[in-house]
Amino acid sequence: MNITNKDNINLYYEMLRIRMIEEAIATHYANQKMRTPVHLSIGQEAAAVASGFALRKTDYAVSSHRAHAHYLAKGGNLNAMIAEIHGKVTGCCRGRGGSMHLIDPSVGFMGSTAIVGNTIPIGVGLGLSLQLNQDNRICCIYLGDGAIEEGVFYESLNFAVLKKLPILFICENNLYSVYTPLHKRQPLNRKIHEMVAAIGAKTALVTEGYDVLACVDALQDMSAYVRSGNGVGFVEIYTYRYREHCGPNYDNDIGYRHIAEYESWLAKDSISLFQKKLIQEKIINPDELEKITSKIKAEIECAFEFAEKSVFPDKIEATSGEYAKKIQEEVICVN
Amino acid sequence: MRQLTYTAAINEAMHIAMKTDDKLLCYGLGTDDPKNIFGTTLDLQKKFGAHRVFDMPTSENAMTGVAVGLALGGYPSVMSHQRLDFFLLAMDQLVNSAAKWHYMFGGQYNVPIVIRLILGRGWGQGPTHSQNLQSWFAHIPGLKVISPTSAYDAKGLLLSSIRDPNPIVFLEHRWLHNSVSEVPDLDYEIPIGKAKVVQQGTDISLVGMSYMTVEAMRAAAYLSQFNVNCEVIDIRTIRPLDVDTIFDSVRKTKRILALDTSQPMCSVASEIISRVSGHLFSQLKSAPQLIANPDNPEPTSFGLTKYYHPTAGDIVARVASMLAIKIPAMPESMRPHDVPGDWFKGPF
Numbered sequence: 001m002n003i004t005n006k007d008n009i010n011l012y013y014e015m016l017r018i019r020m021i022e023e024a025i026a027t028h029y030a031n032q033k034m035r036t037p038v039h040l041s042i043g044q045e046a047a048a049v050a051s052g053f054a055l056r057k058t059d060y061a062v063s064s065h066r067a068h069a070h071y072l073a074k075g076g077n078l079n080a081m082i083a084e085i086h087g088k089v090t091g092c093c094r095g096r097g098g099s100m101h102l103i104d105p106s107v108g109f110m111g112s113t114a115i116v117g118n119t120i121p122i123g124v125g126l127g128l129s130l131q132l133n134q135d136n137r138i139c140c141i142y143l144g145d146g147a148i149e150e151g152v153f154y155e156s157l158n159f160a161v162l163k164k165l166p167i168l169f170i171c172e173n174n175l176y177s178v179y180t181p182l183h184k185r186q187p188l189n190r191k192i193h194e195m196v197a198a199i200g201a202k203t204a205l206v207t208e209g210y211d212v213l214a215c216v217d218a219l220q221d222m223s224a225y226v227r228s229g230n231g232v233g234f235v236e237i238y239t240y241r242y243r244e245h246c247g248p249n250y251d252n253d254i255g256y257r258h259i260a261e262y263e264s265w266l267a268k269d270s271i272s273l274f275q276k277k278l279i280q281e282k283i284i285n286p287d288e289l290e291k292i293t294s295k296i297k298a299e300i301e302c303a304f305e306f307a308e309k310s311v312f313p314d315k316i317e318a319t320s321g322e323y324a325k326k327i328q329e330e331v332i333c334v335n
Numbered sequence: 336m337r338q339l340t341y342t343a344a345i346n347e348a349m350h351i352a353m354k355t356d357d358k359l360l361c362y363g364l365g366t367d368d369p370k371n372i373f374g375t376t377l378d379l380q381k382k383f384g385a386h387r388v389f390d391m392p393t394s395e396n397a398m399t400g401v402a403v404g405l406a407l408g409g410y411p412s413v414m415s416h417q418r419l420d421f422f423l424l425a426m427d428q429l430v431n432s433a434a435k436w437h438y439m440f441g442g443q444y445n446v447p448i449v450i451r452l453i454l455g456r457g458w459g460q461g462p463t464h465s466q467n468l469q470s471w472f473a474h475i476p477g478l479k480v481i482s483p484t485s486a487y488d489a490k491g492l493l494l495s496s497i498r499d500p501n502p503i504v505f506l507e508h509r510w511l512h513n514s515v516s517e518v519p520d521l522d523y524e525i526p527i528g529k530a531k532v533v534q535q536g537t538d539i540s541l542v543g544m545s546y547m548t549v550e551a552m553r554a555a556a557y558l559s560q561f562n563v564n565c566e567v568i569d570i571r572t573i574r575p576l577d578v579d580t581i582f583d584s585v586r587k588t589k590r591i592l593a594l595d596t597s598q599p600m601c602s603v604a605s606e607i608i609s610r611v612s613g614h615l616f617s618q619l620k621s622a623p624q625l626i627a628n629p630d631n632p633e634p635t636s637f638g639l640t641k642y643y644h645p646t647a648g649d650i651v652a653r654v655a656s657m658l659a660i661k662i663p664a665m666p667e668s669m670r671p672h673d674v675p676g677d678w679f680k681g682p683f
Contacts, residue, residue: 060408094441103440110407111440115431121397122432125404132386132410152427155397162392322476324437324445324500 003213005283007053009292011212012278014049015271017296018069021078024300025068025085026248033308034085036098041069043242046270047172047206048073048142050215054223055140055168060108060126062119063142065100066241067112070142075107082303088310095313096321108137116177117143117150124156127165138166138226146177148192149185154199157232161200164231168223169201171236172209178245179256193236201232209239210270240265339518341511344490345375345451349413351522352497353383359497360405361388362398363415363451372415373453373512395421399428402448403436411447413497418683419452419506420463433502434477445500449493455509456546456596456644457673458681461635467597467628469544470606472504473574479527480573482506484548486516488571491525499527506573508546508596509683510675530577532584536566539590539654542581542607544570546675547594547626553647557665558654565654573603578610585611589620590657594650599627621657626650641672 003011022040029038041048044066052073055061063070071081077092084091085099092103100114110126113119123141130137147153148171160167171192175182186192193203202225204218215237222233242262244251252262278284339347353359365372367380367390380388391398395416402412416422422429429450436446454467472480479501483489489507496503533548534555543551548569555565566584570577585591591611595604604625611623626645634640648665655662670676 062404092441093439096441097439101439103443105443111436113431113439115427118400118427118431121400121428122404122407124397125401125406126408127404128401129405129408129410133408152396152400155392155394156400159392159394159397159401321438321442323479324442326498326500 003216008278008283011049011053011216012271012274012284013292013296014052014073015045015212015274016292017299018045018048018072019271020293020296021072021300022068024304026243028304029248035087036085037246038068038085038099038248039066039246040243040248041066041241043265043269044172044174044239045069046212046215047170047209047237047239050212050219051140051142051170053216054219056137057107059137060110060123060130060139061142062110062123062126062139063102063112064116064119064144064147065112065114066144067100067102067142071102071104071109071112074104074109076102076104076109077106078299078303079306080104083307083310086307086310087312088307089313090306090310094317117147117152120147120150120153121156124160124165124167127160127167128163130166131163136227138168138223140168140170142170142172144177145171145173145175145182145192146185149177157196157199157201160232164229166226166229167232168219168226169196169232169234170219171234172239173236174239174241176241176245176257179254181257191236193234196234196236201234202230203234203236206235206237209237210265210268210273212270212274242266336517337520338515339486341486341489341507341514342374344486344518345493345507346377347518347520348490348493348497349376349379350382352413352494353379353387355522356411356497358410359387360410360412361415362391362412364391364393365417366390366415372417375451376415395425396428399425399450400432402450403428403432403446406446406448407436407444411497413449413451415451417453418464419454419468420466422450422452429478429502430475434475437501438477446502447500448502449496449505450503451505451507453507453509456633457510457640458679459635459637459673460633460683462632464683465633467545469506469573470597470602473576473603473606477502478574479503480506481527481571482508482545482573483571484511484543484545484569486514487518488525488531488569490518491523492527492571494522495524495527498524506545510546511549513676513678514549525571528572528575528577530568530570530572530580532566532580533569534565534567536564536588538564538588539592539657540566540568540581540584540588541592541594541650541654542568542570542584543594544573544603545596547596547645550645550647551594551650554650554654554665557647557651558662561660561662563654563658563660563662570603576606576610581607581611582614585615586618589618591619591623592650592653592657593623593625594645595625595627597628598630599625600630602627624653624657626653637673644672646672
């Protein structure tokens with residue numbers, strides 16, 4: 001791994017940017033202007049940012065309900081995302097999708113959807129299209145530990161391995177599916193990456209998922225493996241969401257997880273740790289940190305202003321748009 | 336003109352479509368096996384290569400999602416399933432992905448996929464190999480649902496379905512597979528969303544779909560001997576439904592009997608009756624009616640299916656009652672009640 005100082009600063013910048021955007025959403029949420037469920041990635045930024053670093057803009061990516069960080073790390077347009085959560089016509093789906101449906105084809109982010117496991121086979125199909133094109137792009141499928149339990153995961157992985165498709169699975173294992181812990185859903189001694197290896201993918205595990213450089217290391221290696229035409233790669237990353245499953249608040253008080261567990265992850269917060277490291281190694285100084293923070297703050301303020309000033313879609317859009325229209329060509333039509 | 340079977344017409348449409356769009360893919364369990372999905376995929380792999388025509392794992396849900404991903408990546412697909420009932424495993428990808436993608440992402444992408452589902456009745460197919468679930472699919476905005484009756488329509492509708500930018504559920508009744516009609520060897524399309532008046536008439540509109548159109552024609556032929564002139568309509572497309580053609584017919588005949596291949600609850604026939612009642616109630620001379628299967632699962636036993644599926648004889652009796660006239664019961668067909676013809680010897 002060859003990470004320059006500039007790379008280090010970029011990684012820090014991207015993690016902080018995603019954190020601050022998500023926190024701004026949480027802060028503004030009470031205003032009742034974002035009237036749709038949000039699943040915040042706060043705590044899980046390292047994996048997302050590392051994947052953005054390992055992937056190219058031209059690579060495809062698909063994701064699930066907790067997709068803000070993936071979309072942003074891949075380079076997705078911030079204004080279009082915030083406007084989408086506000087239901088505005090300038091949103092990335094014209095207000096038809098909301099937080100759980102993000103798309104920015106200009107950076108290869110081909111869609112996130114709300115049903116657990118739903119985009120896994122779609123990513124596999126995109127991977128097959130790349131193989132048919134014979135180009136050297138790859139498709140990244142973001143998923144969580146819950147999606148592993150869906151039948152479609154096995155079906156998709158089986159087909160991807162069978163066809164040796166250029167697909168990189170990034171599984172963020174954050175230990176919970178809504179409020180249900182992993183040990184109530186999967187056998188204790190069976191590791192996700194080991195099961196996947198048995199099905200035939202090349203796998204890697206990052207236990208220190210809060211360490212952005214550890215994530216970069218694993219994801220760069222695996223994306224290079226996939227890009228070289230070797231077939232499917234799968235990286236499992238242990239991580240943790242700080243806030244509630246769905247919504248802007250904390251939910252440690254309801255009793256589904258131990259406060260000690262939460263605090264142990266918080267103590268290893270990816271952004272704080274990385275900031276400390278960059279300062280210690282004199283890669284960045286406090287002034288520069290301050291500048292970065294203000295720059296991001298200004299960008300976020302602009303995005304919220306853009307969203308609030310944007311209009312809702314015209315009312316005709318509530319009752320139209322079902323079908324794509326055919327581009328007329330010359331054909332013999334008979335009845 | 337040249338005559339073709341329904342399956343040969345489907346196969347010919349596939350050859351034309353694969354030739355005119357070099358991005359089009361064709362897959363499904365059994366696509367290149369010795370039986371070629373009842374002959375419908377015959378020689379496709381030989382002609383267009385294993386990268387475009389291939390067999391697939393028994394993974395209906397994932398493969399439907401793969402079709403969505405392929406479409407987003409620029410490759411339209413025709414995916415075939417030998418029994419509709421197995422495709423029920425794919426509802427997430429059909430309903431949440433394929434049907435929604437265009438709308439949900441603000442119209443940025445189209446999802447051109449044709450999903451061929453073969454359905455049927457009789458010969459012991461039983462509760463889970465015979466379901467005609469057209470009304471399920473018809474309920475979902477974003478899908479188009481096609482159900483051709485003749486070989487001629489099957490070819491033209493398959494070509495227009497493949498060239499449509501939307502996801503399409505293409506339903507083929509197994510009992511129609513060996514039926515024959517005139518089929519031009521041209522590349523022709525039949526518009527989606529357009530019903531066909533199969534026979535003009537003045538006394539009653541029989542609105543059929545798929546195999547029930549065949550039973551309707553049998554009933555109409557018999558009824559004509561008693562000076563009852565039936566207008567027979569084959570709806571051909573289930574969603575979007577061509578209500579205008581149905582309304583025009585009922586304005587003329589003032590009576591409607593809708594014929595379904597499935598159970599009556601929330602059926603396509605009940606939808607047709609609802610639309611006609613809402614729009615033309617005051618013009619009707621008798622209560623609009625429908626004929627469908629009994630409202631319980633299809634039995635397997637030869638001894639039971641006889642009392643399960645509606646036939647031309649049931650249509651004749653119902654028409655007589657709606658017209659308040661006496662017509663002798665239609666003689667029963669000589670062939671066993673559970674096969675479409677002598678060609679069908681099972682097993683599926």
